[in-house]
Amino acid sequence: MFFTSFLILFAVLSVSFCDDGHEMEEFLKREYSLSKPYQSIGVSGSSHWELMGDAVVTTDHVRLTSDQQSKQGAVWSRMPCHLNDWELQVHFKIHGQGKKNLNGDGLAVWYTKERMQNGPVFGNRDFFTGLGVFVDTYPNEEKLLEAQKKRYTPRTERIFPYVLAMVANGTISYDHDRDGRPTELGGCNAMVRNRKHDTFIFIRYVRRRLTVMIDIDGQHEWRDCLDIPGVRLPQGFYFGASAITGDLSDNHDLISMKLYQLTVLRSKQEEEQEEEILIPSVDNTDFYRPYTDVESVGSVGIFFTVLFSMLGLFLLVVVGLVVYSHWNENRRKRFY
Numbered sequence: 001m002f003f004t005s006f007l008i009l010f011a012v013l014s015v016s017f018c019d020d021g022h023e024m025e026e027f028l029k030r031e032y033s034l035s036k037p038y039q040s041i042g043v044s045g046s047s048h049w050e051l052m053g054d055a056v057v058t059t060d061h062v063r064l065t066s067d068q069q070s071k072q073g074a075v076w077s078r079m080p081c082h083l084n085d086w087e088l089q090v091h092f093k094i095h096g097q098g099k100k101n102l103n104g105d106g107l108a109v110w111y112t113k114e115r116m117q118n119g120p121v122f123g124n125r126d127f128f129t130g131l132g133v134f135v136d137t138y139p140n141e142e143k144l145l146e147a148q149k150k151r152y153t154p155r156t157e158r159i160f161p162y163v164l165a166m167v168a169n170g171t172i173s174y175d176h177d178r179d180g181r182p183t184e185l186g187g188c189n190a191m192v193r194n195r196k197h198d199t200f201i202f203i204r205y206v207r208r209r210l211t212v213m214i215d216i217d218g219q220h221e222w223r224d225c226l227d228i229p230g231v232r233l234p235q236g237f238y239f240g241a242s243a244i245t246g247d248l249s250d251n252h253d254l255i256s257m258k259l260y261q262l263t264v265l266r267s268k269q270e271e272e273q274e275e276e277i278l279i280p281s282v283d284n285t286d287f288y289r290p291y292t293d294v295e296s297v298g299s300v301g302i303f304f305t306v307l308f309s310m311l312g313l314f315l316l317v318v319v320g321l322v323v324y325s326h327w328n329e330n331r332r333k334r335f336y
């Protein structure tokens with residue numbers, strides 16, 4: 001009951017965050033954008049962007065990984081971003097020789113406190129602080145369950161490639177084997193691989209609302225992917241992109257990342273109420289670990305069942321002993 005009231009309260013709060021009737025203007029911020037020609041990226045300290053790992057620059061793109069096994073690469077902005085409201089348009093291309101599901105692992109777009117640290121999360125470190133938007137091209141959980149000869153339940157079913165957003169505070173791990181399901185904020189299927197036309201992801205953060213859209217069908221139309229209110233991202237984090245290959249591979253190419261500053265008119269009252277965000281979080285904490293919650297409710301349930309059974313048994317034994325001693329006493333009385 002308490003939990004249900006909590007959910008209702010969260011729903012009401014969420015609705016108030018949905019209200020977004022303000023007009024916006026956008027300005028391209030060149031210092032946070034990456035586009036052709038990619039002059040002197042990673043070559044000197046003068047560039048706004050820095051390369052790492054296996055990433056290389058050509059005239060047409062920044063190739064985060066080539067279509068070869070066990071590669072990882074990234075590109076990171078050198079400058080922390082202090083904008084309130086922004087929109088990042090990412091033009092990318094994922095392509096390779098592998099047939100369906102024989103390719104991997106995907107690419108990620110970042111807005112994080114940390115930068116230039118390689119690791120297992122699409123070529124970036126785990127336990128990151130900030131936002132990650134992943135284009136996951138390999139269904140790890142499905143393959144794992146197949147290998148264990150377990151059935152794939154509709155609840156966990158997804159069509160890959162899958163776009164997913166995660167907000168973390170430095171203490172949450174990305175579950176690679178489960179394709180990030182336990183920490184997923186939202187996501188959508190996106191058939192982005194080996195397309196002839198251009199493919200884009202659009203990440204908008206306005207008034208603490210995170211919206212991700214995709215344009216992947218060559219129609220120049222944005223399609224909704226996820227829309228989450230109450231997302232708190234601090235200022236002063238870094239934009240970046242990374243990719244990784246394992247046993248399976250793909251070319252992960254970045255053609256451009258364009259950052260737009262959005263000017264959102266806020267009332268004086270709104271500005272006063274706006275407190276500085278220090279740690280990334282999402283207001284509706286139900287978003288976190290929905291699967292582990294279900295599992296832990298299950299184990300809690302078992303715990304209480306066992307506990308109450310034992311208490312019941314104990315009570316029965318006590319009642320039994322009392323009845324027995326009374327009966328014994330009465331019997332003795334009858335004898336004497």
Ligand SMILES: [Ca+2]
Nearest residue numbers: 136138140179
């Ligand atoms: Ca995966």
